[in-house]
Amino acid sequence: MIKVEQLRVRFGDNEVVKGVSIHVPAGGSFGIVGESGSGKSTVLRALSGLNDAWTGNITIDGQSVGPRRNRAFFQKVQMVFQDPYGSLHPRQTIDRILSEPLLVHGIGDIERRIETALAEVALPSAARFRYPHQLSGGQRQRVAIARALIAEPEILLLDEPTSALDVSVQAEILNLLADLRERRQLTYILVSHNLAVVSHLCPTVGVMLGGQMVEVISAEDLRAGKTQHPHTSELRALSVGLEEPA
Amino acid sequence: MLVDIQNLRVSFATRTGTFEAVRGVSFKIGTEKLGIVGESGSGKSLTARALMRLLPPNARIDADRLNFDGTDILKADERTMRGIRGKRAGFILQDPKYSLNPVMTIGRQVAESWRQHKGGSRKQALEAAVDLLDQVRIRDPRRVCDLYPHEVSGGMGQRVMIAMMLAPDPALLIADEPTSALDATVQAEILRLMEDLVSKRGMGLILISHDLPLVSHFCDRVAVMYAGHVMEELSAGTLAQAKHPYTKGLLNCLPSLTHPKPRLPVLTRDAAWLQS
Ligand SMILES: Nc1ncnc2c1ncn2[C@@H]1O[C@H](COP(=O)(O)OP(=O)(O)OP(=O)(O)O)[C@@H](O)[C@H]1O
Ligand SMILES: Nc1ncnc2c1ncn2[C@@H]1O[C@H](COP(=O)(O)OP(=O)(O)OP(=O)(O)O)[C@@H](O)[C@H]1O
Ligand SMILES: [Mg+2]
Ligand SMILES: [Mg+2]
Numbered sequence: 001m002i003k004v005e006q007l008r009v010r011f012g013d014n015e016v017v018k019g020v021s022i023h024v025p026a027g028g029s030f031g032i033v034g035e036s037g038s039g040k041s042t043v044l045r046a047l048s049g050l051n052d053a054w055t056g057n058i059t060i061d062g063q064s065v066g067p068r069r070n071r072a073f074f075q076k077v078q079m080v081f082q083d084p085y086g087s088l089h090p091r092q093t094i095d096r097i098l099s100e101p102l103l104v105h106g107i108g109d110i111e112r113r114i115e116t117a118l119a120e121v122a123l124p125s126a127a128r129f130r131y132p133h134q135l136s137g138g139q140r141q142r143v144a145i146a147r148a149l150i151a152e153p154e155i156l157l158l159d160e161p162t163s164a165l166d167v168s169v170q171a172e173i174l175n176l177l178a179d180l181r182e183r184r185q186l187t188y189i190l191v192s193h194n195l196a197v198v199s200h201l202c203p204t205v206g207v208m209l210g211g212q213m214v215e216v217i218s219a220e221d222l223r224a225g226k227t228q229h230p231h232t233s234e235l236r237a238l239s240v241g242l243e244e245p246a
Numbered sequence: 247m248l249v250d251i252q253n254l255r256v257s258f259a260t261r262t263g264t265f266e267a268v269r270g271v272s273f274k275i276g277t278e279k280l281g282i283v284g285e286s287g288s289g290k291s292l293t294a295r296a297l298m299r300l301l302p303p304n305a306r307i308d309a310d311r312l313n314f315d316g317t318d319i320l321k322a323d324e325r326t327m328r329g330i331r332g333k334r335a336g337f338i339l340q341d342p343k344y345s346l347n348p349v350m351t352i353g354r355q356v357a358e359s360w361r362q363h364k365g366g367s368r369k370q371a372l373e374a375a376v377d378l379l380d381q382v383r384i385r386d387p388r389r390v391c392d393l394y395p396h397e398v399s400g401g402m403g404q405r406v407m408i409a410m411m412l413a414p415d416p417a418l419l420i421a422d423e424p425t426s427a428l429d430a431t432v433q434a435e436i437l438r439l440m441e442d443l444v445s446k447r448g449m450g451l452i453l454i455s456h457d458l459p460l461v462s463h464f465c466d467r468v469a470v471m472y473a474g475h476v477m478e479e480l481s482a483g484t485l486a487q488a489k490h491p492y493t494k495g496l497l498n499c500l501p502s503l504t505h506p507k508p509r510l511p512v513l514t515r516d517a518a519w520l521q522s
Contacts, residue, residue: 035429036400036401036402036427036429036432085344133302137286138287160427163426168285168496170456171510172512174510175510194501195503196500196502197501199501200501200506200510223506235429240503240504242430243502
């Protein structure tokens, strides 16, 4: 479904993604973890068409995509951004933010879809007529997830989608994502610094460091500690250390 | 007592009536690390903002007591508050990139905040900024100094905010989700830095976080919030043995790397939690 070959991205003379390759089958989920600043968000942005200064090959659903994307692409691929505040229009109510993708893609039944989308991400209906600044951090993050899901995309690119959620809402969102994958064959790439979250949803995990994907490992091997690269081992050790009681 | 909050209430007038976001929160802190965990939307950030009087204009705030380091925050004038914010109390906001000035380079912002507290020349301040960014483990700090906020990653933005708090020597640091975008290696380093500030400078810390294991390992005490109330307060190391059904429910929802579950349990909320 998603095939990325030798992706490179540079800003000026600073190359921040240095030849990254990712393969995700339809209905599959690929997780990306790694050092802060290693280029995870930059990879997702290039994939979603928000950055056109990349080289390499990106194929989606068998079709090679260039820097410019058309409307059909945006119906197929949606992204949840790392900072929900910046990605939500400050002067639009949540109602407007959620109706926009439906209007753009000519999808009807707006009323019911908005109600469903809010309920799926456990937001109270009272949130519907508020503005983003009138919500808490985690509520804004849920609006961003609802907006990405509402037009029923086939591919979802998720950048730290649960970083601002308490673990009960996080569990509901992760279950929802797993259900959608089962029901609609949704394909995910999930970036998160939380190894437990990533390995819960993704059978395969890529580890990034300094613009490179230094290891691709199965969730099973990651759990079992069969890591190859020192960065993976370090991330795992710290995560396991925290799981032990204080 | 550094912070003394008794029966704090924050509410908003909305089209459909009054919305009570914080409904009688009380806690005290001294030279120690208090963690605040709990439901998204339960009033954690608003509680912290109330203490700094950084609430939106339509918010109504009430308390039997709201004291910071001997100052009555409810009665203090704006000048006193300016002397507290960013000086005697540091505040790392949730959504750090939106608290930074979008049209000023990272280096200049960190340098200016350093200079406000330590004085010195511009050049010295810029050198200090490079050093502060290095302390928060930002790679290639000289290059990053020339970037604008939209050009740094999520976790770099968080660390820039933390770097700006290292200069002023505050008595209290309020950190709202300061490490939510950091990988575990950088997070460990940042926590070490904060630990240093608390123990060496005798600072108090309020750490708001959704990361229960982290709070349990790092803090001294934890307050668990739900729907505008503190449900229970306990010593951080005993979080795993919490008694309150909400806290127990939360812990149960955690995914685990070493003990995977095919489907995550979710929380069944109980109206009775809000009764007592
Ligand atoms: N618009 C830009 N101009 C210049 N440099 C940029 C720009 N966007 C990103 N970078 C740089 O690219 C690098 C990778 O950033 P990216 O946001 O992809 O990291 P990340 O892995 O998502 O980190 P985090 O986990 O902290 O979110 C960083 O060094 C960042 O400063
Ligand atoms: N300006 C506002 N107007 C109306 N309601 C608001 C406003 N700001 C916040 N709220 C509401 O107050 C409640 C508490 O918000 P707060 O930001 O303190 O939550 P939080 O505990 O920090 O949550 P999170 O973990 O998601 O950041 C939320 O339900 C939010 O929707
Ligand atoms: Mg990122
Ligand atoms: Mg908050």
